[in-house]
Amino acid sequence: MYCRGAAAVILTYDVNHAQSLLELEDRFLGLTDTASADCLFAIVGNKVDLSEEGPGEGGQEVGPAGGGGGAAPRLPKQVQPEDAVAFYKKILKYKMLDEKDVPAAEQMCFETSAKTGHNVDLLFETLFDMVVPVILQQRAQGPPQTVDIASSRPPARTRSGCCA
Numbered sequence: 001m002y003c004r005g006a007a008a009v010i011l012t013y014d015v016n017h018a019q020s021l022l023e024l025e026d027r028f029l030g031l032t033d034t035a036s037a038d039c040l041f042a043i044v045g046n047k048v049d050l051s052e053e054g055p056g057e058g059g060q061e062v063g064p065a066g067g068g069g070g071a072a073p074r075l076p077k078q079v080q081p082e083d084a085v086a087f088y089k090k091i092l093k094y095k096m097l098d099e100k101d102v103p104a105a106e107q108m109c110f111e112t113s114a115k116t117g118h119n120v121d122l123l124f125e126t127l128f129d130m131v132v133p134v135i136l137q138q139r140a141q142g143p144p145q146t147v148d149i150a151s152s153r154p155p156a157r158t159r160s161g162c163c164a
């Protein structure tokens with residue numbers, strides 16, 4: 001229901017939890033069936049701030065200890081970028097889309113941290129840069145997909161009924 005007519009879908013998993021990527025495929029991919037035919041898909045591995053290989057608060061790389069300073073111990077990263085790329089390619093297959101007609105997998109797979117903000121702006125700016133021109137073009141070309149009830153005229157009064 002939420003995906004109906006969607007121009008872009010962001011599928012998010014936890015980089016420290018391999019099962020979360022599998023669940024995207026098993027449980028959530030089918031939910032995108034009602035998205036628009038040329039819908040864009042972004043695959044987002046979140047919570048990189050918790051993983052051993054992830055960036056620190058300022059975006060710098062840190063070691064397994066989490067950069068010191070009492071930070072939570074880092075977790076071994078369970079999902080690698082290439083796993084996300086493979087999942088993106090599975091989506092294209094599922095949607096019967098040709099790789100030539102869609103943005104490259106590497107462009108649509110991100111690793112983020114909602115906690116530190118790492119790559120969050122990049123994710124949304126990349127998607128908006130792709131989606132907004134498409135939406136503007138659709139609006140310019142076709143009739144609106146919604147009905148403006150404020151502009152519709154009231155039905156003409158007709159005389160009817162048993163006493164008319």
Ligand SMILES: Nc1nc2c(ncn2[C@@H]2O[C@H](COP(=O)(O)OP(=O)(O)OP(=O)(O)O)[C@@H](O)[C@H]2O)c(=O)[nH]1
Pocket residue numbers: 014046047048049050112113114115116
């Ligand atoms: N460290 C860290 N915690 C996060 C991040 N994003 C979300 N969380 C935390 O993860 C928990 C679940 O976040 P939700 O936004 O509810 O995500 P969800 O997909 O509904 O839940 P989960 O499947 O449990 O991750 C919350 O405690 C969040 O604060 C992140 O990038 N880094």
